[in-house]
Each structure stands twice: as C-alpha cells, then as structure tokens.
Amino acid sequence: MNTLRPELRTIADWIAPGSRVLDLGCGEGTLLAHLRQTRQVDGYGLEIDPAKIVRAIDNGINVIQSDLDVGLAEFADASFDYVIMTQTLQAVHYPDRLLEDMLRVGREGIITFPNFGHWRCRLQLLGGHMPVTASLPHTWYNTPNIHLCTLRDFEELCAEKDFHILERTVADQQHRSSLPMRLWPNLMGEVALYRLRRA
Amino acid sequence: MPDTLPPDSVGLVTPQKMVFDEPLALDCGRTLPSYELVYETYGELNADRSNAVLICHALSGNHHAAGYHSLEDRKPGWWETCIGPGKPIDTDHFHVVCLNNLGGCHGSTGPMSINPETGKPYGPDFPIVTVRDWVRSQARLAERLGIEQWAAVIGGSLGGMQALQWAIDFPERLRHAVVIAAAPKLSAQNIGFNEVARQAIMSDPDFHDGHYYEHHTIPRRGLALARMLGHITYLSDEAMRAKFGRELREGKLSFGFDVEFQVESYLRYQGQSFVEKFDANTYLLMTKALDYFDPAADYDNDLARAVDRARAEFMIMSFTSDWRFAPSRSREIVKALVDSRKPVSYAEIEAHHGHDAFLMPIPDYLATFSAYMTRVREGRP
Numbered sequence: 001m002n003t004l005r006p007e008l009r010t011i012a013d014w015i016a017p018g019s020r021v022l023d024l025g026c027g028e029g030t031l032l033a034h035l036r037q038t039r040q041v042d043g044y045g046l047e048i049d050p051a052k053i054v055r056a057i058d059n060g061i062n063v064i065q066s067d068l069d070v071g072l073a074e075f076a077d078a079s080f081d082y083v084i085m086t087q088t089l090q091a092v093h094y095p096d097r098l099l100e101d102m103l104r105v106g107r108e109g110i111i112t113f114p115n116f117g118h119w120r121c122r123l124q125l126l127g128g129h130m131p132v133t134a135s136l137p138h139t140w141y142n143t144p145n146i147h148l149c150t151l152r153d154f155e156e157l158c159a160e161k162d163f164h165i166l167e168r169t170v171a172d173q174q175h176r177s178s179l180p181m182r183l184w185p186n187l188m189g190e191v192a193l194y195r196l197r198r199a
Numbered sequence: 200m201p202d203t204l205p206p207d208s209v210g211l212v213t214p215q216k217m218v219f220d221e222p223l224a225l226d227c228g229r230t231l232p233s234y235e236l237v238y239e240t241y242g243e244l245n246a247d248r249s250n251a252v253l254i255c256h257a258l259s260g261n262h263h264a265a266g267y268h269s270l271e272d273r274k275p276g277w278w279e280t281c282i283g284p285g286k287p288i289d290t291d292h293f294h295v296v297c298l299n300n301l302g303g304c305h306g307s308t309g310p311m312s313i314n315p316e317t318g319k320p321y322g323p324d325f326p327i328v329t330v331r332d333w334v335r336s337q338a339r340l341a342e343r344l345g346i347e348q349w350a351a352v353i354g355g356s357l358g359g360m361q362a363l364q365w366a367i368d369f370p371e372r373l374r375h376a377v378v379i380a381a382a383p384k385l386s387a388q389n390i391g392f393n394e395v396a397r398q399a400i401m402s403d404p405d406f407h408d409g410h411y412y413e414h415h416t417i418p419r420r421g422l423a424l425a426r427m428l429g430h431i432t433y434l435s436d437e438a439m440r441a442k443f444g445r446e447l448r449e450g451k452l453s454f455g456f457d458v459e460f461q462v463e464s465y466l467r468y469q470g471q472s473f474v475e476k477f478d479a480n481t482y483l484l485m486t487k488a489l490d491y492f493d494p495a496a497d498y499d500n501d502l503a504r505a506v507d508r509a510r511a512e513f514m515i516m517s518f519t520s521d522w523r524f525a526p527s528r529s530r531e532i533v534k535a536l537v538d539s540r541k542p543v544s545y546a547e548i549e550a551h552h553g554h555d556a557f558l559m560p561i562p563d564y565l566a567t568f569s570a571y572m573t574r575v576r577e578g579r580p
Contacts (some may be wrong), residue, residue, distance in 0.1 A: 013410070019256050042540075044537065044543075050548070050549070050563045050566075050567070053544075055570075056544075057514075057570040057574060058568065058573060058574075061544075062512075062543055062544050063544050064533060064544065065547045066539070073533045074530065074533070079537075079538070086293065115495075173270045
C-alpha cells in the first residue's frame, strides 16, 4: 500500500468532519486512523488478511474480517456517510456489484484505483507486454489485480449504473498533479480518485 | 504432573468462596434465599480497581480457569492457553476473576448443595437458571469484590453469551466485551443436540428423576452418552479425521460391538472420565441455560435493539470449522452491533479444530486476542 499515503490528504479533504465511514480493504487501518485524527470520523474497516487485522486492532481501529467478494449484504442501506475503497477495486471479483453495494450502504462512495490508461501502460502494451509500473508492480502471473480499467472505462460504468461523479482527481505516484494530467487525465494520470453518489 | 510449574502459568492457585445471604430472584419466578459462589483470581488488582476482567465459563467449565491447585495436578485450568503472564489475558496486567456459575457442581450452589428448606440436596428441584440470572449473580460478586467496572468481560461459547448479556444488562459496568465462538441464540439443531443429551441422562434407570444422590447412584451411562454426543459437536469432521481417521485399535475388524475404532475408544474414555467430575443435574441445567438464551427476545426479537443499551466496545471471534456455533452466528452479533453503531471488531480465525478451537493455542487466535487485550489494557480506541 505504498500508494496510500499520498492519497490521504485528498480523501481527508473530501470527508466532512464527524462522518461515519466504512473503509473497504482497510489494511492496517492507516487511512481510518488518519481520518479519525483529522476528521473525527467514526466507523469500521473491513479486511480479510489476519495479519493486517491484528495490526489494525493494534492501531485502535474497529476492524471486521470480511471478504469483499461476498459483498456488503450485512450493512444496512444508507448506514454510512462515506464508503471508501482505496486501490482495491481492481482486485475484487465483481467490481460493478461492489460499487453498487458501496453506494447503497454509503451516501457517497470514494474510490481510488491505478489508471490502466496511463501512457506508460499503453506504451508497454504497444511493445507487446503486460504493463509493469510503479502503480502496477506485479507481473501478469502473480498479480492480484484482475479487473484493471482506465478512467474512461470507469466513467462509462458510472454512466451505465447512473452513478453521479461528484469529484475526480488524477495524480502521479507522489500524488502530484500537473497541467498535462488535468488536460489528458486518462493518458497522464497514474492514480484516479473519485467521489460518487447515486444519481 | 509438572515437576516445576511452567513460567507462563499463574502457578498454584486456591479457590475462594463468597456467601450471599440476600435472596436472588430468578427468571423462572423462583428465588434462591441464599447461595455461595466459588471463584479464583489471578494477577493483582490495581489501586484504582480498573484492571479486573471477568471470565465466564462454558457448559462444562468452572472457576478453575488457569494454574494448578497442587503440584499433583495432571492438568492446569481449562483456559491455561489464554490466561497467564505474557498470554492474551496477561496476569501481569490484569486481575482475573473466574467463578463457578450458579447451578454448577464444583463448589457454587447447585443441585448437589443442601436446600435449606428441606435439609436435603436440591437435586432436580434446583431452579432452572438462565444466562441473565448468572450475570446478575456475577454482578453481585463484583460488588462484593469492590469491582465497579470490569475492564472486560470475556467468554467462549456459553461464556461468550454471558459476556454479551453483561453488556446489555449492566452497560456501565464493563468497558469491553469479548465474545468468542458464541451465538445470539441457539438454533433448532443446537437445541436438538441438547435434548438428545438430556434424554440420554433422564432415560438412564440410575437417574431416578434426578434424585439419584439419595439412591447412591449416578446416571453414568446417560451422562457419558451426553458427553460423547457433546464431544462430537465440539470437534470438526476434519479434526476427527486428522485425530482418529478410521484407525483400528487392534489393527483388524473383530465383527463385534466392542470398541474397534480409535474414535470409539476416545469417545468412551471422554464420556466415562466426565462422569467422575460432573453432575448430571448440573448438565441438564447448563443445557437449558443455553436453550433459553435469547437476549433479543425482550426487544421484539431485534438483536440490534437489544444491544443498543450497551456501552462496551466489542471483540467478536469465531472459528472457520466451528459448526456448533459457526462464524455466521457470530456475524449475526456483529451485524446487530454495526446496525446499532457500536464499536466492534471481528475476526474469523482459520482453524480446523471445530468449536473447541477457542481453547487451543492457535497462533492467529492468540495474536488477535493479545492485540485486543492490549487495547483493553491501554484504555484506547
């Protein structure tokens, strides 16, 4: 999760103080701990890895062991202000269903993912190889990332599902933005951050 | 028998007894005029009395949760795995209290005790006690021990149910509830197994409608059968396969009904040794307490409403191969807590041991438990 840190500030900026937050794939709870400190949020992290759950408990996070591929059926409609999922969308079995579930459970959803449309990915594909980049460091045979997409793909899905995009930011690995990124986000952005709600 | 006591054990311990002369009104409508509770403590109570944890025992447990009563003891207390210096319930930091519940057969008032009204043992006339009754009696013990608020109330199985009931009934008197391998109420299958166990005991000719003390007998066959049945439900298919497979004691089939398979030998041994240390009337009572447990019943069967009163933080744990109280049952508790916006963490521990896993030294389990208890100790979220 070396991409998590730089994203923290943007996500924290999007969150209203005192909100109720559900963090899908919370890992050791870094984001929730940060949000609790800076935004006084209350909520839970969902995680599947036992070692990370122990670390999350250490970090004072309320963590619930869960398999995101099973969905969020246990959580009531509109029971959270935000449902957040950082750098995990591309690793779940049913990203479309999970997105729907996120926006059922949360008033808003915050999603970040590596942009497969970034020029480095395109260039490597043009050279005849699956991309291996800083945001996508795995080789094709050992990657957990099974549902990669570009900004355009993601936004098409949002349109199809009637998700309203409230905000979008693209950034590089260090979470810097630039003019080219703003002009050609799908080509220049390495990481995409979206804030959504149901239309 | 250990030659020397292991360094991570609480060592030699002595049970204590507390006498209660004030009557205790029970859920069944009857009242116990007076009663005694036997308990053990491990670790020092700190000056502000804030480090006490209560351990609640399961069906066949008692107050002897850790340590040894003498150097001759073959086995330590039932939760030695989790209680002791450096263990999840770390006695270097916590003052641990564990009692034998009312209706028990290890020193607390129960069917074997003398009924002051008749001068004879209560036997089958001992009132049926519920989890709520136990929690009420435990709260009185806490008062007598000068413990206004537990740092945590902790239990596995039926013990976990008591921890949950504590959080609902005495919200201000515990900071954390640790509920392990439990369920919010029994399923029809669970009750079915309990009923078979009860029938095994009650249909034993030596049972004498529960008055067997007067006949100087014990319903040995019935109680042993009940325990054998229980044991099967405590283990997973996988654990039994790993432990016994289809191994034969004599190496070949004997075409008879004597013990042939190792698993038969094991179950018979478990049943027979249980008879020596457990009372049949208590077994009946404990299974009833399980069957009756249903904290949501008072709240329109809405568990989320039931736990809404709670002020504690919760740690819920379950084990993948537990089919007696499967992870899905623990998740019902988690869901209710989330729905009523309570602080809760939940871990589903990968384990092949079945329900008994909560007593086993499983590394992921101990690590998760320790991490949570450190949080309890340091008083943070």
